[in-house]
Amino acid sequence: MMEEVKEVTSTLSVDGHNIKVTEVLKDGETLTFLIVSLKLSSTGEYHVDRTYDDFEWLQQHLFSQEDVPGIQGVIFPPLPAKAQVNASAKVMKQLGFLGLEDWQPYSKALETFLRQIATHSILGKNKAVEIFLTSSDPPGRQRVRKNIFNRLSQAVEGMRKEGHKDVDEFFQTERDHNLVLAGGAKTAAERFLDVVQTEQKIAVACGHFSTALHLCVEPGEDLNKQAFSKLCVKLSEVFASMKKNITSVAENNVSTLGLGLDLESRYQEAEKEMLFRRTCKLVELETARRNAEKAKPVKKAAVSVTFY
Numbered sequence: 587m588m589e590e591v592k593e594v595t596s597t598l599s600v601d602g603h604n605i606k607v608t609e610v611l612k613d614g615e616t617l618t619f620l621i622v623s624l625k626l627s628s629t630g631e632y633h634v635d636r637t638y639d640d641f642e643w644l645q646q647h648l649f650s651q652e653d654v655p656g657i658q659g660v661i662f663p664p665l666p667a668k669a670q671v672n673a674s675a676k677v678m679k680q681l682g683f684l685g686l687e688d689w690q691p692y693s694k695a696l697e698t699f700l701r702q703i704a705t706h707s708i709l710g711k712n713k714a715v716e717i718f719l720t721s722s723d724p725p726g727r728q729r730v731r732k733n734i735f736n737r738l739s740q741a742v743e744g745m746r747k748e749g750h751k752d753v754d755e756f757f758q759t760e761r762d763h764n765l766v767l768a769g770g771a772k773t774a775a776e777r778f779l780d781v782v783q784t785e786q787k788i789a790v791a792c793g794h795f796s797t798a799l800h801l802c803v804e805p806g807e808d809l810n811k812q813a814f815s816k817l818c819v820k821l822s823e824v825f826a827s828m829k830k831n832i833t834s835v836a837e838n839n840v841s842t843l844g845l846g847l848d849l850e851s852r853y854q855e856a857e858k859e860m861l862f863r864r865t866c867k868l869v870e871l872e873t874a875r876r877n878a879e880k881a882k883p884v885k886k887a888a889v890s891v892t893f894y
Contacts, residue, residue: 602704607693615671623719632720638668643725647714661860663702664852666695683844761861768854775847785836792829796822
């Protein structure tokens with residue numbers, strides 16, 4: 587399967603702007619996402635179910651097409667971090683907004699990821715995208731295992747090359763801007779997440795207080811008790827309404843600015859990866875030039891001996 591999907595095909599058989607993640611199913615510790623894509627050739631639809639392994643399989647194939655013209659300069663649409671059922675506090679912090687509201691924001695992020703790939707002028711032509719969106723067989727089971735030693739070696743190489751100055755002023759400026767924007771976007775997303783979670787806590791507190799006020803209602807003929815009970819009921823209704831309104835505000839904040847800040851933060855990291863790939867190529871080019879310069883005197887000497 588790995589060899590079959592490396593070739594670039596013409597166009598997708600689905601409308602890249604009409605891809606939806608319609609449902610999230612929990613099976614033990616695994617989350618399964620139901621994906622619906624509108625066919626271009628008819629009014630029908632493709633319905634497939636995919637796990638995170640399948641998404642990683644797709645991303646891996648997009649990363650591996652090194653011979654495609656222009657691929658080195660592509661900022662790849664960022665795949666969200668893996669979602670987990672009963673995730674640890676560390677994982678939930680990494681997911682940020684995407685871990686809220688029973689995985690609905692996460693589904694929206696995956697939907698955005700698929701749409702951006704399917705409509706991309708280069709990435710959308712990869713056959714793996716067509717297989718992912720239309721094949722009834724989950725492709726992720728054939729995923730190649732990640733090698734921890736490769737990751738470690740890449741991390742060490744990254745630390746060595748990250749500080750290498752770019753010879754092109756435009757790209758060096760872009761790297762400097764990206765460094766600032768990546769940090770700013772991440773901080774903004776984290777701070778706004780704090781705001782949303784505070785809104786959610788206030789909504790819960792309003793709900794509890796509304797319920798507690800109902801407990802103060804007492805039956806009887808006593809006029810004072812009746813007046814107090816009416817007051818408690820009215821206040822309970824006020825706090826119930828406050829809970830509803832604050833909950834709506836929090837949900838709206840997640841689905842608008844929250845998801846926007848999350849996507850911006852992940853895209854800044856994706857741009858950083860693209861610029862790093864350029865730096866690696868730059869270092870390789872400079873190393874090759876130095877090696878060529880070192881080899882010239884030796885070759886000249888060999889030529890001189892041959893002539894004499």
